[in-house]
Amino acid sequence: MPCCAIITCKTKSQTASIERGGISFHRFPKEPNAREQWIDVTGRGNWMPTKTSTICSKHFTENDFIIKKSGYRYLKPGTIPREQIVQICSSSLTTNSCNAIINKPSYVAISASVQNCEGTQDLQAQASSSTLLTLTPKRDKNLKRKYTEIQELTNRMIAKSTGGGPSKQKYSPALRSFALTLDYYSPKAYEYVRKTFDTCLPDRRTLRKWYQNMGGDPGFTAESIEALKIKVKSTKYPIIAALSLDEMAIRRRIEWDGKKLLGHVDIGSGIEGDHVGIAKEALVFLVTGINCNFKVPVGYFLVDGINGRQRADLILQCLELIAETGIQIISLTFDGCAANIAMVECLNCSIKDKKFLFHTRQRIIQLL
Incomplete structure (x- = not known):
């Protein structure tokens, strides 16, 4: 209507x-x-x-x-x-009737008493106020809704301009593979590219999440990290553990599992193709409890020779993930190959200097 x-x-x-x-x-x-x-x-x-x-x-x-x-x-x-x-x-x-009405004289009796009269402005004000009162509830509801929307939009714009709050930026698979590969071969080059091109690459904390894989793929296993968190929550005392890494020889072979080719060098970046070399070793990371009885493999990487700088970076990634679970790593165990010695130097450590410390009444020598 x-x-x-x-x-x-x-x-x-x-x-x-x-x-x-x-x-x-x-x-x-x-x-x-x-x-x-x-x-x-x-x-x-x-x-x-x-x-x-x-x-x-x-x-x-x-x-x-x-x-x-x-x-x-x-x-x-x-x-x-x-x-x-x-x-x-x-x-x-x-027309004649209209003219007759106009020409006909009319007399109106006007009373001199004006005490009870109200001004036209007051009447108009009362009418407008009553009209506004009838519109107030619905209009007030709409104004509150619009105010809430504007406030949320303002907060999002402020957070975006100041860099505050968690970033929900999505990276393409190609950029993700490039970032993981570049960080694997040279962390310094990764930081240089990230600073030069105005943080076009994700932060290192994002890379640690990308290194985690589920379902047994190469990388740090998300199920193992979650199992360590559950172990910490169920234990009443702080857990102390040791981290070990070693290379295990595997057959150089490419196989098709029905979904993808397996056997290429894989550091968790998901890069595939004939240009990727064939892996000959699996670099395995193992966490062993010292004051608690458990052994958990936390990740592995398929490699074809890996230098000390790359090993050191993977160890740092692993230590940061384990630290988030609440477990304290107090030792690192590895064999004495040349790549591991170079890894120690990249970590600013030294195994050549031996210090002797007598801290008890008994003659016990502690090697640091």
Whole structure:
């Protein structure tokens, strides 16, 4: 049922047909300037009309319409409604009767007592205040919803501009493989590229999560890290453990498991192809409890020769993951191959200097 959009007009299609015939309803124009002027006339502030919003013909004059042969009348282009209702003489009255009414003198008795009169401004203020009171609950709800949306949008923009909060940036598989491979071969080169190109590469903490794999693929095993966390929670005392690493020889062979080729060098980056070398060793990391009885392999990598710098970086990644579980690693065990000696130097350690310390009454020598 159409009704007039002007806030002070109560004309509806049913009441119009009962009270007075010939009242029509006209939709808001599509032209922006004219549409804005129509909205201002309604007196609804920032209200926006819908497709079915209309204004009745009481707010237009007869000169604002174009009457077609069919009898339908249309508004002229650019016509602006008036907020006050325009009084239009009925077409059923003849010109002579109108002139007679105009020429007929009329006398109105005016009382001198004005004590109980109220000013028009007060009446208008009361009408507008009552109208606002009827609109307040719904409008207040909409304003609260808009305020909440604006506040959330502002917080997101501030967090994005200041770098605060967790980053939800998604990296493509190609960039992920490139980042893991570059960090594996040279951590210093990775940091240089990241700083030079304005942090286009993820942080090292993100790489540690990417190194974790589920389902037995090369890398640090997420199930093993989770098992260590459960062990720490179920133990009432701090757990002390040792970390061991060693290389295990494997057959140089490429196999198809039904989904992908297996046997290439794999450091958890997921890079495949004929350009990737064939692995000949598996570098395994094992955590052994010292004051607690357990042994957990935390990860492995398929390699074809790995230098000391790369080993040192993998050890640091492993130690950081284990530290997050709450286990304290106090020793590192490995064999004496040249690559491991170079790894120790990259970690700024030395196994050549031997210190003798007597810290008990007994002659016990501790090698540090």
